[in-house]
Amino acid sequence: MTSETxxxxxxxxxxxxxxxxxxxxxxxQLAALEIGTVVYLTGxxxxxxxGVYKRAVEDGAGLPxxxxxxxxxxxxxxxxxxxxxxxxxxxxxxTATASFRFxxxxxGWFKLSRCNIIIGKGGMTSEVYRRHFVPNHAVxxxxxxxGTGALLGRGIKRVAATYWVEELGLAQAIWVxxxxxxxxFLVDSDLAGNSLFxxxxxxxxxxxxxxxxxxxxxxxxxxxxxxxxxxxxx
Numbered sequence: 001m002t003s004e005t006x007x008x009x010x011x012x013x014x015x016x017x018x019x020x021x022x023x024x025x026x027x028x029q030l031a032a033l034e035i036g037t038v039v040y041l042t043g044x045x046x047x048x049x050x051g052v053y054k055r056a057v058e059d060g061a062g063l064p065x066x067x068x069x070x071x072x073x074x075x076x077x078x079x080x081x082x083x084x085x086x087x088x089x090x091x092x093x094x095t096a097t098a099s100f101r102f103x104x105x106x107x108g109w110f111k112l113s114r115c116n117i118i119i120g121k122g123g124m125t126s127e128v129y130r131r132h133f134v135p136n137h138a139v140x141x142x143x144x145x146x147g148t149g150a151l152l153g154r155g156i157k158r159v160a161a162t163y164w165v166e167e168l169g170l171a172q173a174i175w176v177x178x179x180x181x182x183x184x185f186l187v188d189s190d191l192a193g194n195s196l197f198x199x200x201x202x203x204x205x206x207x208x209x210x211x212x213x214x215x216x217x218x219x220x221x222x223x224x225x226x227x228x229x230x231x232x233x234x
């Protein structure tokens with residue numbers, strides 16, 4: 001199921017609970033989050049995707065700054081970013097990337113970063129949440145739909161710092177962002193490791209065969225992986 005489809009399913013005939021979090025968030029604040037809740041963030045968020053994870057964890061470089069300087073909320077994304085002639089930096093939009101690719105680095109990442117919020121696209125499995133997120137008192141927030149990079153960009157007030165731009169390039173570098181009313185995001189995992197995507201897919205999957213009865217098989221599979229409609233709403 002895509003996050004856009006999930007958002008439509010959840011919003012149909014219901015009012016979503018909304019929470020505004022001041023970062024860094026406490027464990028008590030995260031414990032109060034229920035899967036499916038809409039979240040807006042204010043405070044410090046930093047980008048770090050696979051290039052950073054590999055360099056920091058797999059290659060043993062560690063982090064280029066302290067967890068206190070980076071913040072406690074890590075966004076898996078590519079920023080629409082520029083470095084200005086005066087040395088300052090600008091980020092106009094942020095587009096999330098799929099987080100399932102990061103699972104192999106999570107143990108080392110949580111030890112280094114001590115983050116308690118990870119933001120991305122598509123979520124991970126409840127098995128990953130319970131193995132890696134729960135022991136670290138962390139939750140996962142997912143973006144809502146596609147093409148929301150500019151919307152999220154409205155919540156970025158300034159770039160506080162940049163790291164590893166020369167080493168990794170603009171898209172893979174760390175961008176430390178001061179944000180206000182940054183969102184919307186959906187809570188995909190809570191502190192117990194429950195998964196919103198898995199819960200909603202369990203409701204939808206039993207009726208998928210009936211919905212697609214008589215149609216031809218998909219011409220293109222999702223990224224060459226699957227056309228199993230019980231796993232993915234295509």
